Amino acid sequence: MANTENRKCTDITVVKLVLETASPMAINSGLREVGFDNQLVRDVNGLPTIPATAFAGVWRHLATSTLANKLDIDHYFGFTSKSQSNGAIESAAARIVVSNGRILDSNNQVVENYQSPEKIADDPILSICLHERPMYRERVSINDRGVAKDTGKFDQILLPKGIRFALTIKVKQALNSDLDLLLGVLNDKRFALGSSTRNGLGQIKVVNSDVININLAEGIKAGERLQSVLSQPCSNNNDLAKPQYHTHTLGLLATVPLQGLDYWRCGRGSELLGSVPSSGSVGIMTYSETCVRWVDNKAKVTERIPVFCGSSIKGILAHRIAYHYRRHTDQWAESMATASHDDWQTRPQAVNELFGYATDGQQDDDGAWLNKGQAGRLVVLDSIINYDPENITIRTHNTIDRFTGGVRKGALYSEELIYQPTFTVHVYITPGEALPIELQHAIRDTFDDIRLGMLSMGAGSGRGSSAVQLQSEQTMTFNSHLLGE
């Protein structure tokens, strides 16, 4: 009986969603903001929005990778292709209609078009989002010598964690069994929007959802109901939390609960976590950011919370994995004595495919574009730093002149350090072909290094401010079978 129910085709299914950014999101318009590398995509109110094209694109990509052998993806998402027999263009419209994601205000209400600037400025959440840069992260790529790569600096404008969007999906003429599979993809951990999704950005979670079936055979009232359902807001239920929409396709490779060995720091923030010292300003401090927290459907902006960014963690892992990979494949420094600087700072190809890479556009002899870039398979999330506000210190540094032994003029600087903070590193891996055996060994060795406290996780490793150990009474989990054994 249940099977017969699943074979049923519903005329129209409307899915109302409330999505929340589970990490900062960089969803861009394709243009640049002055002084930054990107610009957030915005609606007619000037507020950030989630474009339906982005949402549907990620949905289709994941559905294709996980469901292609179970249902006809083109049937639901539409297609345009050239016929192989006669070269004619064949196409079909999508049966899945997706709306843009509209931002919710601090009272969990959808912001309608053409709101007055005063009303938007009065709302604590919307007023932040109205800024050209609600928040930003500065990133830099480090080369083999531990310094910034040429042209490796990015200034990325982001939307804070905790912003909510309302989005509506309309599916026409879908088999109930197909619909369950398609909607399950929305719960996939890989469902992330915008750029740098492998660095922990763009993570979303479904907060509320309604799945409403409309049977047009019920007559005129069904039409009225359709219009009413499309217009009304999502309820506080979460239909997508039901068992038939569960999915587990992204493997949790490692969970590593860590604690700073002593005073510790990561990233480069712009505001102190503690109070301003009497000596004046502080030069270097841990990266921290505000986010939005929801309690009883009311949003509040939090105090600044220190964050160990996924991109930082990924960079540290990439360097150590590349080191171990070279070791396992007998690529020794002696054999590269005459190699160029570019060769030295180029990762081995196997490591590159694990972490992803981009190349400049190249065309073949016929002028067709060669797509050489590759999204990585390792996904590293941001880690929230837990610390005791009482245990923050300012450490002052000097540079000593190597000839005179005296203090160099203008070299005095200070940094803010946190004492033994705790954080947990989560690393996921997307399903795919088995990794080369040498790379598997390199990954295992890297996590062994972390477990043994031999890999600095943080900033200022040359001064010992990023030494870590496993949290006491906690164990690291490492699922090596996900590497392809």
Next chain:
Amino acid sequence: MSKLQIKFDIQSFWHIGCAEEGGAYVDSLMLKDRNGLPYLPGRAVKGLLRSAFSLAESKGWFQAPEELSNLTDYIFGSEGEGLATQGLLTIDSASLGQNEMEFFVSNNGAAEQLFDVHFSTAINENGVAQEGSLRSMEVAVPMVLVCDIDIQENSLKPLIGVETIKSWLKSVCPLVSEFGAKRTRGYGQVVVTAE
């Protein structure tokens, strides 16, 4: 003859193309009237209503006379390989209200605020942007458009009353929830009502 006014309350950016590109400005320009204002052509309105009416008819919403084999063709007309017949509807283009049009015509440059340019790119199977896939589209901002529909009685063979047709057309308006280019991807979201 009876009149029906249809209101298109457009909730999102929208695009009706004019099949022209704008050089370096944009790959696909919006359709505009002689004053440079966006509008929804009558043939597009008719197509939307016809599609909705056909769907409703297939679901048995209407009690048509037995001698009518195809109610949609009777009201909207038919063309193609078979016998072409004239429908009962005369549909205007949907445009801004009179006051708004006068404002934009009298304020030079104000109409430019009705448009924006959106960029998009395709992601390939490797999960990165596909080379050469960046494109741009001129879109119009959310607005309310209205159009009039004249419903005539079939003078040769009257089968259905004008008021009945009017009520049927009103009832199918809620089935139109998006229109124009990229209507399945967030553009042209609309609430259609009839008076």
